[in-house]
Every structure is written in structure tokens, then in C-alpha cells.
Amino acid sequence: MIQLIWAIVNIATVLGLVIFCTKTASEIRNKISLSATLLFSFFALSFIARPSKEEKDKKFEFENRETKTQSLNHNNYFSNIVLEEDLLSKIELYANSDGENASSAMIRRTGFICGTRWSTVYIIINKTEKKNTFQYEVGGTRKWILLGIEVYSEFKDFKGSGEFKSL
Structure with missing residues (x-):
């Protein structure tokens, strides 16, 4: 049951981060420029964790x-x-x-x-x-x-x- 709650917290955190970055990118585009928005989006997306390259089943x-x-x-x-x-x-x-x-x-x-x-x-x-x-x-x-x-x-x-x- 704890793993289910932890999974929901993880999913909610990722969705919240995506929504925050989308709103921030929209405001950057309106106030600065499209190139600044693309640069922000690139750096924001680089923080998303990738699955590790560890051996899955040792x-x-x-x-x-x-x-x-x-x-x-x-x-x-x-x-x-x-x-x-x-x-x-x-x-x-x-x-x-x-x-x-x-x-x-x-x-x-x-x-x-x-x-x-x-x-x-x-x-x-x-x-x-x-x-x-x-x-x-x-x-x-x-x-x-x-x-x-x-x-x-x-x-x-x-x-x-x-x-x-x-x-």
C-alpha cells in the first residue's frame, strides 16, 4: 500500500513539474522571446530522470x-x-x-x-x-x-x- 501512495506522489510531482514548466515557458515566450523559451524548455527537460542502465535482472x-x-x-x-x-x-x-x-x-x-x-x-x-x-x-x-x-x-x-x- 505504501508503494501505491509513493507511486501516486511520484506521478503527481512529475505532472506538477510539467505544468509549472509549461506555464513558465509560456510567460517567458510572452515577455522575452521564442528562443529564450526553447532554451528554458531544453534545460527544464534535461532534468527528467532517465532509467538507469543497471542490469535489470542480475x-x-x-x-x-x-x-x-x-x-x-x-x-x-x-x-x-x-x-x-x-x-x-x-x-x-x-x-x-x-x-x-x-x-x-x-x-x-x-x-x-x-x-x-x-x-x-x-x-x-x-x-x-x-x-x-x-x-x-x-x-x-x-x-x-x-x-x-x-x-x-x-x-x-x-x-x-x-x-x-x-x-
């Missing part, structure tokens, strides 16, 4: 010496675990296994995510005694952003267990 590859020395194992297992779900968005853990150990994992965030950004810090996957089960620990940072400026940053930690299913 994939974590796990290095297993045992599996590298073994012959090719054609068993592939997959797991999808919902870490956090609210009214607007969902954070999910996707993990792959070769039958023995986890080979890779990725965190994906879907839904309406206006005004916040997720950054995965670490993913730890340990196999358990039961076949095709594992324990996971995931850590990351959610950044609350207003007009492209980070206002607040919170660390989130998820722990639990899951099960690999064959593809």
Missing part, C-alpha cells in the same frame, strides 16, 4: 567444482519462489539446479514499480538432506526514488526453503 552463477568435473548431466531442475507479494508488485526467486547443486539463481521484480528500484546484493542456496530441496537466503536493497533522486534506502532479507522440480 543472474547469479554458482561455481561448483564437483559438477564441472562430472560428465554432462542432463537433469535440469527449476524452482520459482515468491519472496514478497503486495497489491502492486511481486519479488520472486528463480533457481536452477543440475540435480546435485544449484547452478544459477535470479531475482525478478514484476508489477507496478513506479518510484522504487530493487537491487539484489546476494543469493545463497544450500542443498538439504532431502532430495531436490534447498534453503535460500536472499538480500537486497529497495530504493525509494522521487524525481530521480534516492530519498530512502531499505535493506530486505528473505530466508526460507524451497523445492526443485524437474523441467
Whole structure:
């Protein structure tokens, strides 16, 4: 619910800024000239934040010496675990296994995510005694952003267990 309110605040702030700049540009045009209006508009629009060029979904590859020395194992297992779900968005853990150990994992965030950004810090996957089960620990940072400026940053930690299913 807080993310919905934050998204509305972000949208309202951007719309307010656009309306303010439009009115200001109109007054500049009436009082000075068209070229001054174009110059003001260029500088005003340059402050609009662009999406970062960060890797959207960072994939974590796990290095297993045992599996590298073994012959090719054609068993592939997959797991999808919902870490956090609210009214607007969902954070999910996707993990792959070769039958023995986890080979890779990725965190994906879907839904309406206006005004916040997720950054995965670490993913730890340990196999358990039961076949095709594992324990996971995931850590990351959610950044609350207003007009492209980070206002607040919170660390989130998820722990639990899951099960690999064959593809």
C-alpha cells in the first residue's frame, strides 16, 4: 500500500513539474522571446530522470567444482519462489539446479514499480538432506526514488526453503 501512495506522489510531482514548466515557458515566450523559451524548455527537460542502465535482472552463477568435473548431466531442475507479494508488485526467486547443486539463481521484480528500484546484493542456496530441496537466503536493497533522486534506502532479507522440480 505504501508503494501505491509513493507511486501516486511520484506521478503527481512529475505532472506538477510539467505544468509549472509549461506555464513558465509560456510567460517567458510572452515577455522575452521564442528562443529564450526553447532554451528554458531544453534545460527544464534535461532534468527528467532517465532509467538507469543497471542490469535489470542480475543472474547469479554458482561455481561448483564437483559438477564441472562430472560428465554432462542432463537433469535440469527449476524452482520459482515468491519472496514478497503486495497489491502492486511481486519479488520472486528463480533457481536452477543440475540435480546435485544449484547452478544459477535470479531475482525478478514484476508489477507496478513506479518510484522504487530493487537491487539484489546476494543469493545463497544450500542443498538439504532431502532430495531436490534447498534453503535460500536472499538480500537486497529497495530504493525509494522521487524525481530521480534516492530519498530512502531499505535493506530486505528473505530466508526460507524451497523445492526443485524437474523441467
